[in-house]
Amino acid sequence: MRDDLLDQLGSWHEEDEYQEIIDAIMEIPPGDRDYVLTSHLGRALNNLGRYEDGLEQFLTIAEEGKEDPLWHYRIGVSYYYLEQYDQALKEFKMADKLEPDDEDTLEFIDWCRREKAKKPAKVVKAAIAAFDSSNFWNDSEDALEQYVSEPPTPELIASVEEELVFKLPAFYIDMMKLHNGGIPNNTHYPIEGDASGAKSHISVSGILGIGREKSLSLCGDLGSRYRIENGGYPEFGVVICDCSSEHEVVMLDYRSCGNDGEPEVVHVDRENNYKITYLAKNFETFIRGLVNEETYVTKQ
Known part of the structure; x- marks a missing residue:
């Protein structure tokens, strides 16, 4: 049966x-x-x-x-x-x-x-779709001249990643496809201070775009490799932002994720013996955490 x-x-x-x-x-x-x-x-x-x-x-x-x-x-x-x-x-x-x-x-x-x-x-596409870039950038004459390039092509992205030896964060790439580099309106990022007088924030002066033509782009004359090789900054990642002080940069830190992973974002202070300060778990978190300088002017 x-x-x-x-x-x-x-x-x-x-x-x-x-x-x-x-x-x-x-x-x-x-x-x-x-x-x-x-x-x-x-x-x-x-x-x-x-x-x-x-x-x-x-x-x-x-x-x-x-x-x-x-x-x-x-x-x-x-x-x-x-x-x-x-x-x-x-x-x-x-x-x-x-x-x-x-x-x-x-x-x-x-x-x-x-x-x-x-x-x-898919997650990144949803995140960038929800990101309001309309008021994010300050398209001053200096910004347009020094930072802003045409949106990157897939070929350019691939060649820049090959030159840098690091895979760029997907959120950053999609953000640059909308506006390739520039100066943000909100330039300050809060960090934990202490009673010793440590900084309560860092100040960003520009975000490097994907390209080579503009000096202040990732592979430009004053780009990531130039800062690392001539400024002595650590080789664990990519210089992604200028700071208001010429002795400081914001970097993508690939130490914990490998060259193809999702990097953390850190601040490196050359004048303070290249002190590394953790800022954010990823680039999207860093971008969404930027605040206007008036936040700190008001507090003083």
């Missing part, structure tokens, strides 16, 4: 009759369904796009399935289409370990990695 049922389930699967599979197995009380029947049920639910229901079934047989590449593959499918890419990738990798070089498994591993790579980009 059971063999006849399994043969029938196999036939329905070949004929894409997935609801027939579900109906037949659901007639059997849950306590009487074994590992094989529950696996068939989960697969059929996945094939009908009912991934949450499929996942629920696979989780009930997790202990029995931990050494079965098919169980890892099928639950990986559920996670993938539920857009839980980290968990899906984990399951597909286990399936590949238990049964190496299966083409379908390798294809899903590649898809998971692509989706995981897209996710930060």
Whole structure:
């Protein structure tokens, strides 16, 4: 009887009759369904796009399935289409370990990695869309002459990153596509001071754009490499902003994330033995944290 049922389930699967599979197995009380029947049920639910229901079934047989590449593959499918890419990738990798070089498994591993790579980009696109740049820039004559360039092309971005040896933050790139370098209206960034008289803020005089033509661009005559090589600034990243004092800069710090990661933002004071002060966890946080100098004038 059971063999006849399994043969029938196999036939329905070949004929894409997935609801027939579900109906037949659901007639059997849950306590009487074994590992094989529950696996068939989960697969059929996945094939009908009912991934949450499929996942629920696979989780009930997790202990029995931990050494079965098919169980890892099928639950990986559920996670993938539920857009839980980290968990899906984990399951597909286990399936590949238990049964190496299966083409379908390798294809899903590649898809998971692509989706995981897209996710930060989606977040950044949403962030830049919500960023109001209309009142951000002070397009004075000096700013336009020294900083502002045409929006960067993909080719220019790639060549600048290659020259700098660091991948630029996605938020910064999208920001420069809207307005490539310049002087912001809000130039002050608060930092923690103390009773010793330490600074309560740093003052930015300009943001370097992506390019080479303007001196005050990343690869310009007075750009990041020039500051590092001639000013002795640390080589852990990219000089991204000038400061009101010529002995200070704001840098992207890649020490904790690697050359291709999301860098922190720090202030470096050359006159104070190149003191490094942490400012923000990423460039977007730094930009959104800039305040008008009147904030500090009012307090004095």
